[in-house]
Amino acid sequence: MRRIKAIMMFELKRIFQKPQSYLLMFGMPLLFTFIFGALFSSDSEPKPNIVVVDEDQSTLSKALINELESKNIMEMSIENAVNASAKFDDQKVTGYIRIDDGFEEQVLNKKIPDITFVYSPSFNGAKMIEQVINDSMVKLRIVASASNVYQEVTGDSWKGAQEKITSELATSDGIKNIPITKNKELETMNNVTARSVGFTIMFVMITLLISTGVFLEARQTGVWYRIMSTPTSKKEILIGYLLAFFLIGWIQFGVLMLVSTFVFNVNWGNILGIFVLVSCLLLCTIGLGLFIGGFVRTSEQQSVFGNLIIVSTCMLGGVYWPLEIMPNVMQQMAKFVPQYWGIEGFAELAVRGGTIIDVLAPSGVLLTFTMVFLIIGMTRIRFE
Known part of the structure; x- marks a missing residue:
């Protein structure tokens, strides 16, 4: 036991005596989290600046404008046609919506009204705004039809009914969102949390990969020969180093x-x-490091190939970006890398308020990876 402890403490001192270790283990993950998470994260993305030209100046055209504003997906302002065109030409606005004269009459006569949406070809959100305009028009036409029926039945002005119906729809609860979570305080994994989890996993893996390279380095420098000339057994050497790697990972x-x-x-x-x-x-991760070490000859080769494997699998596993934006094929492939299951486990804990029971499945998959890596890696590592 004393020999195992001595080997473990030696490796711990070796890794923490290097100033660059602190930069890799602590500085870089926090910097990456800040850049990819905090710096470019916001609760809402910048809204496009859209000008509305209301040439009809009617009750229904104003109702449409209010409906578009209520969607809260764009910054809206009212201008005349000349100013709107000039601002668009000068690229001061993203685009403009023109409601032509006769809009209200067309709606009341159950015709499709003329609405023009002008935007730059480079504007990626055009389809979304077009859909919002179409949805708002459908709603407005339904309200107008109901108001006409009200006028025919009661003899009162349709405008009063239209305002009342519109007001009722605006104050209704609409669709109720129910997040699936075991803890009401944890409803979403924001970008900072997701990137913090991801980059912590990535840099811990990189650190442990470098640490496990000590096996190859020790064989290159002849340390194995000196250690094995003492009463220390191979089993004690392995246990000492594995415990050191495990503690280094937990400290980080x-x-x-x-x-x-x-x-x-x-x-x-x-x-x-x-x-x-x-x-x-x-x-x-320790098993992965030993697995890679079993197929290369030097610690430098392990570092090069290992970092390539870790960075690429981190990209695939959802460290750099959400898996939801990836193609379905890539999402299925991600299930074959450890990072995916690590992030899944932390999502259960940090987002859904899960407990130890909820991480048994991802932990079991990680242990399966561990067994495969260790069995293959340990059979290929040579002390001599």
């Missing part, structure tokens, strides 16, 4: 979790669930 993960909690306000979730999930993720 723990510090990053603590800092991100206070700096980025990240809620990581249930403590016991975190302990189980992180431990399984660290074991899997």
Whole structure:
């Protein structure tokens, strides 16, 4: 036991004596989280600036404008046709919507009214605004038809009925959103939380990959020969190094979790669930490092190939961007990389308010990866 402890402490001192280790282990993950998460994250994206030209100046044209404003997807202003065209030509606005004269009469006569939407070909949100205009028109035509029926039945002005119906629709609750979560305080994984989780996983994997390269480095420098000339067995050597790698990973993960909690306000979730999930993720990463080490000859080769594998699988696993934006084929392929299951586990804890029970499935998959990596890696590592 003393030999195992001595090997473990030696490796811990070796990794933390290097100043660059602190930059890689703590500085880079926090910087990446800030850049990809905090810096470019906002609750709402910039809205397009759209001008409305109301040439009809009627009750229904104003109702349409109010309906478009209520959608809150664009910054709207009212201008005449000349000013709207000039601002668009000068690229001061994204586009303009023109409601032609006779709009109200066409709606009341159950005809399709003339509405023109002018925008730049480079505006990617045009289809969304077109859909909003069409939806608003459908709603307006229904209200106008109901108002006409009201006027025919009661003899009162249709305008009063139209205003009342529109007001009722505007104040109704509409669709009720019900997030699926086990904890009411944790309803969404915002961009900062997602990127903090992802980059913590990535840089812990990179650190442990470099650490596991000590096996190849020790064989290159002849350290194995000196250690094995002592009463220390191969089993003790392996256990000592594996414990050192495990502790290095936990120290790095723990510090990053603590800092991100206070700096980025990240809620990581249930403590016991975190302990189980992180431990399984660290074991899997150690196994991956030994697996790669079994197929290369030098620690430099392991670093090059290992970083390439980790960065590419992090991209596939959802570290850099949400999996939802990827094609379905890529989403299915992501299930074959450990990072996917790590992020899934943290989503259960940090978003859905899950407990240790909820991370048993992703932890089990990570342990399966671990067994495969360790069995193949340990059979290929040579001490001599």
